Amino acid sequence: xxxxxxxxxxxxxxxxxxxxxxxxxxxxxxxxxxxxxxxxxxxxxxxxxxxxxxxxxxxxxxxxxxxxxxxxxxxxxxxxxxxxxxxxxxxxxxxxxxxxxxxxxxxxxxxxxxxxxxxxxxxxxxxxxxxxxxxxxxxxxxxxxxxxxxxxxxxxxxxxxxxxxxxxxxxxxxxxxxxxxxxxxxxxxxxxxxxxxxxxxxxxxxxxxxxxxxxxxxxxxxxxxxxxxxxxxxxxxxxxxxxxxxxxxxxxxxxxxxxxxxxx
Amino acid sequence: xxxxxxxxxxxxxxxxxxxxxxxxxxxxxxxxxxxxxxxxxxxxxxxxxxxxxxxxxxxxxxxxxxxxxxxxxxxxxxxxxxxxxxxxxxxxxxxxxxxxxxxxxxxxxxxxxxxxxxxxxxxxxxxxxxxxxxxxxxxxxxxxxxxxxxxxxxxxxxxxxxxxxxxxxxxxxxxxxxxxxxxxxxxxxxxxxxxxxxxxxxxxxxxxxxxxxxxxxxxxxxxxxxxxxxxxxxxxxxxxxxxxxxxxxxxxxxxxxxxxxxxxxxxxxxxxxxxxxxxxxxxxxxxxxxxxxxxxxxxxxxxxxxxxxxxxxxxxx
Numbered sequence: 293x294x295x296x297x298x299x300x301x302x303x304x305x306x307x308x309x310x311x312x313x314x315x316x317x318x319x320x321x322x323x324x325x326x327x328x329x330x331x332x333x334x335x336x337x338x339x340x341x342x343x344x345x346x347x348x349x350x351x352x353x354x355x356x357x358x359x360x361x362x363x364x365x366x367x368x369x370x371x372x373x374x375x376x377x378x379x380x381x382x383x384x385x386x387x388x389x390x391x392x393x394x395x396x397x398x399x400x401x402x403x404x405x406x407x408x409x410x411x412x413x414x415x416x417x418x419x420x421x422x423x424x425x426x427x428x429x430x431x432x433x434x435x436x437x438x439x440x441x442x443x444x445x446x447x448x449x450x451x452x453x454x455x456x457x458x459x460x461x462x463x464x465x466x467x468x469x470x471x472x473x474x475x476x477x478x479x480x481x482x483x484x485x486x487x488x489x490x491x492x493x494x495x496x497x498x499x500x501x502x503x504x505x506x507x508x509x510x511x512x513x514x515x516x517x518x519x520x521x522x523x524x525x526x527x528x529x530x531x532x533x534x535x536x537x538x539x540x541x542x543x544x545x546x547x548x549x550x551x552x553x554x555x556x
Numbered sequence: 557x558x559x560x561x562x563x564x565x566x567x568x569x570x571x572x573x574x575x576x577x578x579x580x581x582x583x584x585x586x587x588x589x590x591x592x593x594x595x596x597x598x599x600x601x602x603x604x605x606x607x608x609x610x611x612x613x614x615x616x617x618x619x620x621x622x623x624x625x626x627x628x629x630x631x632x633x634x635x636x637x638x639x640x641x642x643x644x645x646x647x648x649x650x651x652x653x654x655x656x657x658x659x660x661x662x663x664x665x666x667x668x669x670x671x672x673x674x675x676x677x678x679x680x681x682x683x684x685x686x687x688x689x690x691x692x693x694x695x696x697x698x699x700x701x702x703x704x705x706x707x708x709x710x711x712x713x714x715x716x717x718x719x720x721x722x723x724x725x726x727x728x729x730x731x732x733x734x735x736x737x738x739x740x741x742x743x744x745x746x747x748x749x750x751x752x753x754x755x756x757x758x759x760x761x762x763x764x765x766x767x768x769x770x771x772x773x774x775x776x777x778x779x780x781x782x783x784x785x786x787x788x789x790x791x792x793x794x795x796x797x798x799x800x801x802x803x804x805x806x807x808x809x810x811x812x813x814x815x816x817x818x819x820x821x822x823x824x825x826x827x828x829x830x831x832x833x834x835x836x837x838x839x840x841x842x843x844x845x846x847x848x849x850x851x852x853x854x855x856x857x858x859x860x861x862x863x864x865x866x867x868x869x870x871x872x873x
Contacts, residue, residue, distance in 0.1 A: 393667065422667075518664070518667075530835075537842070549851075
């Protein structure tokens with residue numbers, strides 16, 4: 293089974309994140325990057341599925357696929373050290389500034405080349421937080437979308453998931469190949485072992501350019517994006533509110549505030 | 557007048573509040589047309605009319621229940637092709653965003669999600685988004701195709717205005733395929749409003765000390781007719797179910813009033829609630845970052861402050 297896990301390197305949530313003044317794109321160079329947290333669950337799920345397949349006597353391979361600048365290689369290494377077998381890094385200056393639509397096009401082009409039985413990704417990234425990639429890829433690749441999974445079971449050539457909904461969950465099934473997105477807490481992502489870290493250094497990472505992947509440069513990057521940033525500003529700090537120390541009347545004070553604001 | 561397409565979110569015949577918000581918003585840009593998937597349109601018609609929907613395209617097809625996301629996107633693509641709307645509006649729920657994403661690919665148009673406002677501009681609608689945990693405000697627009705915008709619930713207040721909401725049946729072209737829904741499990745449904753739609757959210761954090769202590773959060777929520785939220789510390793510890801987590805990896809809420817009780821307010825949490833209109837915090841640590849956001853804060857023991865607050869609310873009824 294050919295399992296491809298999509299991994300995005302994102303700026304550390306704890307760092308100060310900025311958009312560049314020139315073009316409104318994310319300033320990725322100035323902050324530390326790490327694997328998008330939800331993608332760690334995707335990697336773990338991919339590894340677990342591969343392990344189960346191998347136990348059942350089937351072949352299985354986990355490929356990490358990343359689109360991003362040179363720096364994203366760190367995240368690829370980490371994913372490999374968790375236990376993935378190999379990686380593909382779509383790396384080309386022409387990709388900078390791509391929006392979700394053009395990113396899905398680029399990834400779909402690479403996936404069509406590498407082939408896949410399962411594509412697994414996190415349900416959203418902590419930087420853009422759009423939550424559209426699994427849906428877009430399923431649409432582009434013409435395969436079922438089994439997204440927002442809190443539980444995944446592979447059975448021969450079909451997949452069954454629990455899809456979280458606003459008020460519970462759906463049980464959803466489809467044939468393979470398919471695109472899966474996973475939500476937080478689907479599993480407990482493993483930490484890379486020392487052995488894993490050493491082994492990762494020898495694992496193959498294939499770098500692909502736009503030309504290698506057959507991607508039309510006009511459809512990606514800032515020029516190919518279907519959306520654009522008009523302007524961006526730092527949110528002015530919220531008007532400093534009133535903070536009082538509870539002197540035995542804290543609850544009354546809150547009630548007075550709520551009443552003044554007409555909430556009660 | 558330009559036609560604006562709105563995908564209705566509804567549970568059977570009950571039109572969700574976010575749909576009324578979208579219809580209200582659509583009126584800024586033209587004449588709202590509602591796309592209705594599945595049954596219940598006749599019963600939902602009055603509600604859509606009340607908020608100014610001019611017409612409703614109703615596709616009463618079982619495909620919408622049987623298959624995930626794809627049929628709704630197919631219907632919208634079909635309607636975009638036939639009616640050439642100036643704008644497509646969806647709810648920025650997890651599912652709404654997925655429909656928006658598939659639609660964007662189908663009609664090769666730009667998509668913007670989690671908009672907290674949308675205003676007419678010289679080159680089409682301009683969406684306001686609040687990113688990086690609310691620290692940065694971005695205005696974006698779509699520059700290719702028919703703009704598709706998924707709005708964060710509570711972004712606009714629904715305002716009534718009479719409309720005809722004339723029903724026009726449409727049939728979904730093509731056969732639905734993809735991932736099939738085999739079962740739906742609805743969690744024990746409380747009387748509380750949906751977390752993402754609620755006007756008031758009361759959230760509890762680590763300060764509640766455990767599942768038992770969290771009960772006081774539910775009590776306060778019920779006294780205010782609010783939804784219950786929780787910080788990640790709480791859901792990670794299993795004190796409260798995961799689906800109620802507010803924060804970067806959980807739900808994003810934007811209510812009129814957000815009460816953070818025993819929550820320190822780490823960036824992870826702030827990402828999910830920073831656009832709330834009014835914020836109240838109760839925390840025993842005066843250094844807790846949540847106080848930087850709070851319109852009103854009390855430094856104190858939540859187990860003293862909240863019971864007293866409950867008593868006060870009771871007195872004022």
